[in-house]
Amino acid sequence: MKERINWIDWAKAFCMTVVVFCHLPQQEDTFYLQYLASVILSTFFFVSGYLKKQNLTIKESAKKYGYSLLLPYIIYNAIYYPYWLTKFYIEHGSITIIDAFRPIVGTILGQLNSSFSCELNGVTWFLIALFIMHILTDMTNKHKHSKSIMLILTITSMMLYGANKFYHYAPYITYHGLIRCLCFFFLGNLLQHWHQLKRFNLRKDLTIGTSTLLLSLILFYWHIHEDRFIIHIILFYIVNTISVFAFIYLAKSLNAVKSHIITLISIGTMLIFGLHRMMIGIIDYTLENSTDISNITYNWYQNIALVIIIELTLLPFIICTQERLPSLLGKK
Known part of the structure; x- marks a missing residue:
């Protein structure tokens, strides 16, 4: 198995x-x-x-x-x-x-x-x-x-x-x-192909996870109040990409648990x-x-x-x- x-x-x-x-x-x-x-x-x-x-x-x-x-x-x-x-x-x-x-x-x-x-x-x-x-x-x-x-x-x-x-x-x-x-499925597959996310460092993973989470929250606030449609959509993908790494690195920080x-x-x-x-x-x-x-x-x-x-x-x-x-x- x-x-x-x-x-x-x-x-x-x-x-x-x-x-x-x-x-x-x-x-x-x-x-x-x-x-x-x-x-x-x-x-x-x-x-x-x-x-x-x-x-x-x-x-x-x-x-x-x-x-x-x-x-x-x-x-x-x-x-x-x-x-x-x-x-x-x-x-x-x-x-x-x-x-x-x-x-x-x-x-x-x-x-x-x-x-x-x-x-x-x-x-x-x-x-x-x-x-x-x-x-x-x-x-x-x-x-x-x-x-x-x-x-x-x-x-x-x-x-x-x-x-x-x-x-x-x-x-x-x-x-x-x-x-x-x-695009996020492709991104995950690409990082697997490049053998990324294999190393663990609690302090580094937690720092990256919390900082990217905070950044995604700030940008999301901009995203939902952005009236220019093209920028609104661009921010959507930026926020989602950053949030992916936030949740992934926070999960990595829990790997030993x-x-x-x-x-x-x-x-x-x-x-x-x-x-x-x-x-x-x-x-x-x-x-x-x-x-x-x-x-x-x-x-x-x-x-x-x-x-x-x-x-x-x-x-x-x-x-x-x-x-x-x-x-x-x-x-x-």
């Missing part, structure tokens, strides 16, 4: 925890929520690129990542479907065959919202995007000018992201996430991704009906408590699926 990289586990566990935190209903105009929601996926995709297996043929890559990404995509949407039907019926009082069929079409089309389809388990878009990123990386790595091609694709994806933000030409969550985060819970959250990232929205929905519905509060929202410390409850609740399932249903974790 391949030895785990402890700082990677810390980074993945942190990212997963923040994702759950951001998906809980809360006041959306707070600075900390805007910052976390804006930057956290960049670190997720950076780590995925850093962990990518090298020297795969296109066929090998399609087979490997089809099993580890597309199969869980199908499974978690199938698990979510009964919950979606129940929720739709409660909210609308009835459900037609066409209503029931739209999320199935949406899932087949990668969580597409349209007149004939809708999202099912919308957060699973990242599995489709990751699969495409893996295939693109393996295709470019086979070319002798791979770094130049990656640079062109990176610049193109950034421009497409900016254009999509301005013109809203493709309100499609998977496409939006792909063009937004492709072993935690079984952190390791389990890292191992179960895909399971938590696939199930947490359903759990949030059930918690919200239960609290709304028991307190007679409609459209319930939580403050930051309630969110932290709920994130802990959700992740601790899922830990036994992660332990169980490691042996019995590894496909739910993207494993064979």
